[in-house]
Amino acid sequence: MNTIKRNRKNRLSKLAVVALCTAMLAACGSNTTATTSTDSTAAATNTSQTTAASVQTASLDLSNSKVEYDEDDAYSDWNASEATTIKLNGTTATVEGTGAETKDGSVSITAAGTYVVSGKLDDGQIVVNVADEGVVRLILNGAEIHYSTSSPIYVEEAGKLILSLPEGTNNVVSDGTAYELADASTDEPNAAIFSKDDMTINGTGKLTVEGNYNNGIASKDKLKITGGTFEIHAADDAVMGRDLVAVKDGLFVIDAKGHGIKTTNDTEGEEGLIALEGGTYSIESGEDALHSTGGLLVSGGDLHIAAGDDAIHSEIALLISGGMVDITQSNEGLEAGSITIAGGEVHVVSSDDGVNAASGSSDTDGAAGEMPQEGAAPADMPPADMPPADMPQDGTAPADMGQGGGPRGGGMPGGEGSSNNLLTITGGYLSVDAQGDGLDANGGIAMSGGTVVVNGPTMNGNGSLDYDSTFEMTGGVLIAAGSSGMVQAVSDSSTQAGILMTYPQTQQAGTLIHLEDEAGNAIVTFAPSKDYQAVYISSPDMKKDTAYSLYSGGTSNGTETNGLYDGGNYSGGTKVVSFTAASTITWVNESGVTEASSGFGGRGRGGDRQVESTQS
Known part of the structure; x- marks a missing residue:
């Protein structure tokens, strides 16, 4: 039930539809292109719902936005005669070629070019500082780099860093638990691999990252990954980009005490974007597994998630159009102001809502107090197998009650639902196992295709379906089984x-x-x-x-x-x-x-039966 949520976090304020469209397209930055959707799923929106139609169109347009990968984002072999080699040897390093020098056991790269790193560095770092903002390609050719007091790989300035992992190589980057920061007010660098500029990681080799101080891999700009095998452990966030985290392929095993994959730019109109086109992921996080300050796109890949908070969370919009998502543990499975499921296969297990279209303060409304722990019903709420006291035993609702005999939030006094929040389902397969609401929208729901199966909740304070305005169903298969205290059917305006x-x-x-x-x-x-x-x-x-x-x-x-x-x-x-x-x-x-x-x-049900x- 929307008015008695627990363990909530403050969200962005309610967004106008135009702002949503602008922000989401801008979030893609200069390396993305947005095209207008011509997919038949656009017809899912009921034209009588102007707001719903606008939000859904924005999401579908976003689904056809593609992250542009430059030619050098793909892995290519290097010419040893044209590359500078850096050989690590315990406490020292030697350089053969131009553009780099060693000092006190660390390596400084000051010119654009290709650098091949091999060997082990016990306590030192590789620093990239290219004043002309040229492209630096750093090839980890069987390298192990540990630095106890700062980032082992630190890009202070460069037009772009390309981190390459050759086939068959094993590479390790690890830091200490405390950094000696030159400027403590900015807390930078704060990751085992840290770049102030764009960074791309490519190849098919393996990279193990131990982010013992804070984060694992972080870019202050755009982060793209086109391949590789990654094992990342982080004291906070595992993989982070300010404006963009885009993954085309790769194998990821992530263990993060904070977020698994995250964007951080929350400037209005420039919010961050996560775009997963492929890859295989096993993510365990103490907070959200995927967390975006703007948009979040899953168009492919195989994701296995166990999250301490939300499994997949976006502050503005979430679109799943392909791939497989298996969420075995979460507080809420999917959460964003606008959620569109257009394809793929999604399985959600949640201790609260399975899918929650919510933004702003509407999901922190505490008018009815806190939700009891362990799914227990409040003292004045009947058990799951008993209708509310004023509900007739034959299952019909009294005249002053909403669907199922339980008054809901939404347009009622104290309700804070936002009509801009929308859950749209046009295709794919979704199964939900929820202790809270199964499908929850602090606004409306529109379904035109796909298959949705909802199991739960079992307590009467929540419902398998929970929406504030309308649920218009024009196609697809929907089965939702759970408690009856706050039960809702879809809206009478549905055509199916x-x-x-x-x-x-x-x-x-x-x-x-x-x-x-x-x-x-x-x-x-x-x-x-x-x-x-x-x-x-x-x-x-x-x-x-x-x-x-x-x-x-x-x-x-x-x-x-x-x-x-x-x-x-x-x-x-x-x-x-x-x-x-x-x-x-x-x-x-x-x-x-x-x-x-x-x-x-x-x-209500609207209309008599x-x-x-x-x-x-």
Whole structure:
């Protein structure tokens, strides 16, 4: 429930739609190009929702923005006769060639060029300081660099640093737990590999980074990675860029006490951008696994995330259009002011909301106090298997209540939902296992395609679906099973049919739900992974003015994925109810179709329902 969130952080203030579009495109910087989307998914937005349409269009435009990689961002072999070699030998180093010199066990590079580093440096650093801002290519050809009092690799000035990892090489960069800073007021450098300018990492070799002081790899400008194998341990953030972190390929094992991958530029109109086009990631973080001050794009890759806070968090907009994201631990799985899921496969396990479209102060609203720990219900809240005291036992809602008998936030007094916050689902596959709300929008939700499966919550203070304005569904498959105290169906303005079934008692996890039409055609067969008392089902196969039967229990020999069965035969279940769906969105209990009046702030069912049922 939006008004009783716990463990929240202050977010940016509510953003106007125009500012959102401008900021997101600007965040790509000079190395990105934005093109207008021509994808059919743009049709997902209902034209009656002007604000929603604007936000969704901004996200789709962003999905076609591409980070431009320069020719030298790709790895290439080097000519030994044209490169300067730097050989590390314990406490000393030798240089063969021009552009670099050694002093007191450290190496200083002062000219553009290619430098090949090999050997081990026990306590020293490589400093790049090129006054004409030329490009420096630093090739780690089996190098181990440790410096106890500052960054082992430190770029003070250069037009660009290219850090290359040749095939078959193992390289290690590590620092100490305390730095001796020349200017303590700026706390720079603050990473084992630190660049004040653009940095690209390429190749197929391995780089191990031990950021014992603060961060692992950091750029004060743009950071691009086109390949390599990385093992990064950080006392704070593992990988950080001010304006941009873009990954085209690579294998990453990240263990961070702070954020896993992060951008830091929060200047309005210039916010940072994370763009993951490919790569394989295993991220464990004490804070957010991915954290962007502006936009966050996942168009490919294979991500495995266990986060202490949010798994994927963006202050402005998040788009997932491809790849695989497996979140096994998080406070909130996905969070941003605008979230678009257009493709890929996403699995979320969260101790709070699974997917949360929220920004500004709207997700810190504490009008109803703190959420109890360990999912416990407040003293005045009924248990999950008992309807609120003023809700009729037949599952219908009283006249003064919203959907499911529980007043929600949104347009109600004290609600702070922002209409600019939008969750848009146009494709892909999303499964959510949430202790808090499953899909939560401090604004609206629009779904036109894809498959979404929600399990949870089990306590009545949250709902599988939670939105402040409207949830317009025009396509796709949605199954959301959880508690009934704050249950919501999608909005009546939806064009695709759906049903909301409320049971008189809690159903045990694993108990099959089977919906079929009057001809015996299976619509959905689903086994929730958690206890549930309400389920919302919507599928393109469902139609208004059609008779349906809902069954409980039994078995299916179809192919099961996250509880959802495909094909096969269903048998052995008990018919719970038969009914005719006289409306696009139909509310049902064991007695048949039910009625409820409109709720606050778009949360009610809107419109009356005609009761037309057949007892089973």
